[in-house]
Amino acid sequence: MRIADRIARLGTETAFAVAARAAAHKAAGHEVFPFHLGDMNIPTPQNVMDAACGAMRAGKTGYCPSPGIPELRDALAGDVSAARGVDYSMENVAIQPGGKPVIGKFIMACMNPGEEVLYPNPGYPIYESQIEYHGGVAVPYRYVRDDAGFHIDLDYLESLVTPRTKAIIINDLQNPLGAECTPQERERLAYLAMRHNLSVLLDEAYFDIRYGGKSSSLAAIPGMQARSIILYTFSKKFAMTGWRLGAAIGPKAVIDIIAKLNVNDESCSNHFIQHGALEGLTGDQSGPRAILETLKERRDIAVDLLNSMPGVSCPRPEATFYLFPEVTELMARKGFGADYAAFAEDVLVRTGVSLCTRLHFGRPLPGEKQRFVRLAYSGIGADEIRKGLLALKAYAEA
Ligand code: PLP
Secondary structure, three states: OOOOHHHHHOOOOOHHHHHHHHHHHHHOOOOOEEOOOOOOOOOOOHHHHHHHHHHHHOOOOOOOOOOOOHHHHHHHHHHHHHHHOOOOOHHHEEEEOOOOHHHHHHHHHHOOOOOEEEEEOOOOOHHHHHHHHOOOEEEEEOEEEEOOEEEEOHHHHHHHOOOOEEEEEEOOOOOOOOOOOOHHHHHHHHHHHHHOOOEEEEEOOOOOOEOOOOOOOHHHOOOOHHHEEEEEEOOOOOOOOOOOOEEEEOOHHHHHHHHHHHHHHOOOOOHHHHHHHHHHHHOOOHHHHHHHHHHHHHHHHHHHHHHOOOOOEOOOOOEOOEEOOEOHHHHHHOOOOOOHHHHHHHHHHHHOEEOEEHHHHOOOOOOOOOOEEEEEOOOOOHHHHHHHHHHHHHHHHO
16 A cells, blocks of 8 residues: 555654563563553542443443533533633533644644644654644744753744744643743743734643642633633543543634534544543542642652652652653763663663653754653552662662
């Protein structure tokens, strides 16, 4: 069969290759500590499972409306509006089979071939993949690190805007950095988007995964709601990664287009799962609270251990379940220089710790000299975190 040219432009999530390598190492009889994937090993709250099973038994097994069941669209509009201080109604919500599909649908709805889209690097790899796959020019913006964590290099970002820039993707509460904008940075981003008339994808996958303080949305800044699509997901807050449910939330005109893309792609998201999600939003909230407590304990164990290792330094993000420690000195001392793949393999073989490196989140930017790895603690329990990171500590000290 002859394959379409555009497939050459389609990227992927290379973290899945790390998972395959870790599985092979485990199958060979070795202990593996899985810090590589942002999947969750925490069960979905019982009330959500009961509601989904109940809906299945009650016959909610046929197609449902393409933008989602009205009760869920309505509840989600209310929930998102209250949490962000904005004003959405049901017609601003198109339910999706996960948060991820919102990325491609936003690009399809808002970007013409040849137009430029700004996206974060390091960042979630699907942004670059979808921009390029649909014939756009993916323009990476970068972050700088200070003692508090990572921040968007806003001066550099501004310098990237051209007359062809159509859109910007912003992942406040960021994977893989755990970065979060300050209110001033959000204001500046909003000003930039409005001054250059950009469409905005606000990837808020981790809006509810936070351990202190309160999340804020750029959509709440006057003028932003009208030009932004929010990526919402049930995956993280309700530990529902494998259920596949999320939503695009934004101006009705764009949501109608996204709903039409739903008709073309999947007809509708799974019907009975939407009833489970409705219970998640409107029912007992002890499940999501317990998930956060579990994650917070894991974060603290992991950050403390990482910072006790020579040649490793790691900020303590208040949100997400990712850590992005700097390992420049450790990699240099072990003789790996910039060879991330060899370093990750050495760490896996000698300690059992399976992790992603900076390379899994985009091509290194010109002049980049610091080295980083990413650890996710959503799929590994506290005892295993301790055991794995103590092995990594011994490796760092050796
Ligand atoms: N956006 C970011 C930044 C993510 O890290 C993820 C998942 O890891 C997603 C979106 C999509 O998640 P899902 O499709 O499970 O909702």
